[in-house]
Amino acid sequence: MGWQITSQSNPRYDSMQGIQSVFEPRSIQADAILALSNWVFAAGSLIFVLVMALLAWAIISRRRHPPLRNTVFIAIGGFAFPAVTLSILMVFTVLVSLHITSPAGENAVRIHVTGHMWWWEVQYEGPDGERIETANELHLPIDRPVSITVTSEDVIHSFWIPSLAGKVDMIPGHVNEITFTPTEAGVMRGQCAEYCGLQHAKMAFYVVVEPAEQFDQWLEEQAQPAVEPVPDLLKAGQQAFVDQGCGSCHAVRGLPGAVGQIGPDLTHVGSRLSIGAGWLDGSVGNLAGWIASSQHIKPGNRMPSFDRLDGKTLRALAAWLESLE
Amino acid sequence: MTFRSARDLEEADRRDPGLRQLRSTWAPPKGFARLKEINNTFIGMLYVLTGIFFFVVAGILAALIRAQLAVPENDLISADWYNQIFTMHGTTMMFLFAVPMMEAIAIFVIPQLLGARDLPFPRVSAYGYWAYLLGGLMVLTSLLFKVAPDGGWFMYVPLTGPEYSPGYGPDFWLLGIGFIEVAAIAASIELIIGILKFRPPGMSMDRMPIFAWYMLVFGFMILLGFPPLVLGDILLEVERAFDWPFYDADRGGDPLLWQHLFWLFGHPEVYIIFLPGAGVLSTVIPVFARAPLAGYVWVVLAAVGTGFLSFGLWVHHMYTTGIPVMSLSFFSAASLAVAIPSGIQVFAWIATIWSGPGVLFRAPMLYALGAIFIFVAGGLTGVMVALVPVDFQVHDTYFVVAHFHYVLFGGAVMPVFAALHYWTPLVTGRLMSETLGRWSFGLIFLGFNVAFFPMHLTGLRGMPRRVYTYPADLGWDWLNMISSIGAYMVAAGVAVFLWDWLYWHRKHGQVAGYNPWNAGTLEWHSVTPSTNFSMRSVPIVSSTYPLWDEPELGDRVDRGEFYLPDSPDERRKTLRTGSVMGEPRQVIFLPHPAWSPIIAAIGTATFFGLAIFKLWWLCAAAALVIIIAGIIWMWDAEPLPAPNRYDVGRGETLPVHINGADTHGFWAMALLLIFDAAAFVSLIFSALFLWTVNRDLSPPVPEAEPGWALAAAGLAVLASVFFRLGAFANRRGSMIGLVLGPLAGLPAMFASGGALMGSLFDAGISPTENAFSAVYWTFAGWTGFHIGVGTIFIFYTLARALAGKVTPERRQSVMNVELFWHFTTGLALVSLIMIHLWPRVI
């Protein structure tokens, strides 16, 4: 698959096809659902063709009655056949439901995702039960069950990674859970599936499934506070972050005063594949563009466009954020 | 002397005084006063025109949607606009087109199909129509000012709640749609009673035109399916206007409550739309297959069965909300089971086609066959989305968009076009063009499949619904482009249809004459365009397809051989028959054109319009207008000629006025109360639901003096007893008793309502505190509202009594009001149980 790339590079535009598709299952659960779907698609198509063929035959036929007596024809075709087919389907679907909803078990990776208008707050449970905060991106190890609990801070959102599992709604006042076991490495995309207002269309995120060691290392890095800037440019960027009051909305662990909870945690924003919740690739250029014109790129989102910064400051700020790996 | 053409009718008019009387009795007022007309033919025609108008508006919105989505990252339409547009597309299609359009067709055609002169309550039809028109325009206006609702047609909270939608958008939706529901309920009561009681003699249940069966089920479904939405609407509007936290998770409310209430309505709604469509197919297919409908009883079973099962599907819109998978599977089961009646209908249609001597491919039949194709495909994807695991993936994606457009286009839009092609000659006297019909059908059918088939794939490839734009390169671009092209083909097809329907065929269409399709049902028994009174005489029917089985019937009807062939007293009237067997029971004197329905409708529109802007005092003034118009409207009810018999022809006489539970007035009250009760049960459901979802909060026990509650209960029962005594006294001829009973009952009822609210005050329960206290106050408010309405009823009855209009022989209005009061007493008692007993028991 073209999109199975290493976690450090961005998903390339020319290989994005299929990263958000039900047809590219990458977990036991998504596989099972696709298998069931394929069966019913095939059976449904066959039945459709048969019924249309019957209709055509009825139109063409010169005989003035169906192959059987009218009532018998209706009883068999309209009642008995669907009743039997559907009862088989009922058992089949219940078994698949059971399979895909079974609990994740003890060794599961536990993640809590909170929906916001229009981004995703992500909390990992560290090895010692501590909370490790990130946003708009999930990293998952291969072949280990994952349990994701979801809720919402504002309106209803729906958490959906087509390649890994079905949807689960994020509802204020409710905590829902979804479990799945990824089986292949790669970058996937998830998107909000419940209409959540103005920027519902631009509420997405990336998921990186990687080998266990890489995942562990990633999680350990995420648990660390932000690195101290060394070169002057980065120092200037950090200063701009403080001066502009970015910290009242965004948290950067390790930077005094940057404890905001309104926007995404930026402690390791430089390591992320995307900014603006899956809408732009994570790069210094996009960061600069986003800071300067977030209201143009994603109108109505909660972050104002910082178009009052001078060029050098903007560059410094973007560079500093990009350096937060 | 049969009316094969309009000229025959004119000639007969000169020779035949009975016919002349009928024509002048039923002639609509001239000029501007024509708006007073309440006859179903006129109102039905306006209704259909209005329905198509809203369809076109919603279609234009769809075209805008498809223009925006044709290419990725398009900025033709801003996010803000797009969200208003897709919300209004869904809202308009569902509430302003689909349901009213089916009512419109039924209002126009059902009386003719049933050999009735009109529906049971023509003024209610008129009121319903004007309410629908004004309410619809009110909702659309919001679009002009760019303050249209933008929360989706499903209006999920909390997005549409006071915090996240502080503007007027949701209020336009809630009040506008709430208002239109009034029209829907009016039509449903009208149709149920019309179908059950206003059939021609001899038309027993097993001979009813199949369309009437479908519309009967449709009526009952509206009656039981709309109340949850009405309640949900009220609760949301109250939350928005007065901060009662029904849906606010922070105060014990729950956003899922809205979803339950919405889909308790919303799923039956889909079948409310589909059943009349299927009814049209079951009507049109036999005509063009030239054979009676195969398996009539099977089709009836399918319609009735669908009606029931459709109430067990609502959670299948909520599979992803975190409900236990066991519960989901129950709904999956019902969703699969409901496929069986659909299968039965499809096979009945195929068998019908098979039994005929060959299909006539006229435009209505083309649309019907296209409908079968599209509907079967939509039904099969319906089975797919009914499966819990599959739905986990496809829910809220373009797959679902494809699915329900297939169902609704196949189940409703194509049948509506079939119906318009088929029945338009009844209005215009001319056939629509076959050539243009083929073009419009071809464009619509092809265009539809081009537009919506790719969406299955778009959805499976991961595209969610309701996004105003999407990134390039996810594999959705070309699929969307194809869909957009298809959508514009549909638009072209609709344009061809409109050109033919509105203009071409009226100028150049072939004159339809007598029974142009050689159909078997009564609406084609005579001249086209059909007359306002639909039947020269009300026939005796002896089969399902009277015109096929008795070719002479039309002539005999036109010769006036049957019932009510003339109208010497110049009063509009029709025949009422028994529900099951169809034996003649009563002559109904129908009302004549009047301004009161339209004034009441304007008053209602003003009321809802002002409520959007929270101008409560002006609302009260509008309410006063409604009440006054209503009283004027009802003042002359219960005509009682002396003697109370009317010569219906054929040497028979029937009573004009009767009292009792069999009258159409009593049925109307009873059906209205069933609707009311269903909404009240939804409120009880809401209370129980909030109780099961709350972990930290249980329904608070109102710590009030128990005397309050006991007094309220006792007084309510006492009021009922007083009223019973009053009604009893009236029956015995005691005017004093009639006046004293209600007058004694009224203070008792007020005291009861007061005690009910007093118990809440005493316990210090404030409606804004938490969801349960809000629910308690809603119970109290619901009861209080009924006490208020009941008071108006009482004073109205007393006024009538003083005017000598209530006597032992004319006691129907007293019976109706009494029924209402007992119902109110019931509400008070159940409210008390829910407020004071239930929280203590659990």
Added chain:
Amino acid sequence: MNVIDRDSLVGMVAGPLVWGAHFLTCYIAIAVACAFEFETGGPGEWGTVKTILLAVTGIALALIAVLILLAWHRWMQAGGFEKPRDSTQARHQFMAVGGLLLCFLSVVAVIYAAVPLFFLPACQ
């Protein structure tokens, strides 16, 4: 109204009414049991609520069976498959067969609703 009455519409729709009662019982029982954690019966285990619902299903099916017998009886009284002599007989046949078919549909719907009881855990 008498369900056995040959001209009763209620008699005709009695089958679906039983389905409705069964369906609501199942839904409410599971919703309440799970909300208050009465029941944790896993897949294949028969906890209290699931056992009760199985019994309810049995009762519902038995009720519909009785309704089927009644409808059958009415139908045979109305002449069964024979061609009706008059309109009354035709109507009675229609009402009986309509009721019978609706009962069959209800049986299927009740059985479908019972399927999950056998495989799924009550609350998960």
Added chain:
Amino acid sequence: MAVLFLAAALAGCAESEIPQGMRILDGDPETGARHIREYGCPACHTIPGIRSAKGIVGPPLNKFALRAYITGQYPNTPDNLVRWIMDAPAMAPQTPMPDMGIPEDEARHIAAYLYTLR
């Protein structure tokens, strides 16, 4: 896909019309268009032919091949443009355009694309 096709078509017809001095001999406009999206130029610039490129932070790049100066200071020559794309701050310290670490070969492709815009 459509974008690339369009870009290729533009490149095809532009080949002969681009003045000799502006030709980037080893730059491929089609590849350049891809890099433009990868490096996020669209976030700040409006660039014809790149669908998502509707940014308003930097100047619009329409008719870029005809423009006389880059950032108002440097003649619009291929060398200057490639250098600019690779490290703008080095040429104009006050520019908001960051150094995005674009290697020279990719910068040439990007420049080639920009020179198809007339």
